[in-house]
Amino acid sequence: MTKADLIAAVADQTGIEKAHVSETVEAFFSVVKDSLAKGENIYVRGFGSFVNKKRAKKVARNISKNTAIVIEEHYVPSFKPAKVFVEQVKGSDK
Numbered sequence: 394m395t396k397a398d399l400i401a402a403v404a405d406q407t408g409i410e411k412a413h414v415s416e417t418v419e420a421f422f423s424v425v426k427d428s429l430a431k432g433e434n435i436y437v438r439g440f441g442s443f444v445n446k447k448r449a450k451k452v453a454r455n456i457s458k459n460t461a462i463v464i465e466e467h468y469v470p471s472f473k474p475a476k477v478f479v480e481q482v483k484g485s486d487k
Contacts (some may be wrong), residue, residue, distance in 0.1 A: 429470050441474040 394402075400418055404411045425443055428435055435443040445468040453462045474482075 432468075437475075439475055439477050441472055441478055444471050444473060445469070446471045 396418065400411055400414050403409070403418070404414045407414070425435060429443060429445055432445060434445065437443075448464075448467050448469055450466045451464050453464050454460070455462050
């Protein structure tokens, strides 16, 4: 499912125009990105959590040049689904 498919599905279920749904979806993604960039986690009960995970400093290899590269400590965005969400997906027919 693409973002356009998501917008169409929400518009069909709610009866709201696609343009308004598109603005809302874009605003949601913007808030999630901005919050995670600030270091704030987002918790949505029954759906899941958008969190920053800390990656430790490590030494990696550049295989083509056969050199060592130091990758500094950094954060990566992550999504952890809620237990209810996981159970619903496990129990669904695919």
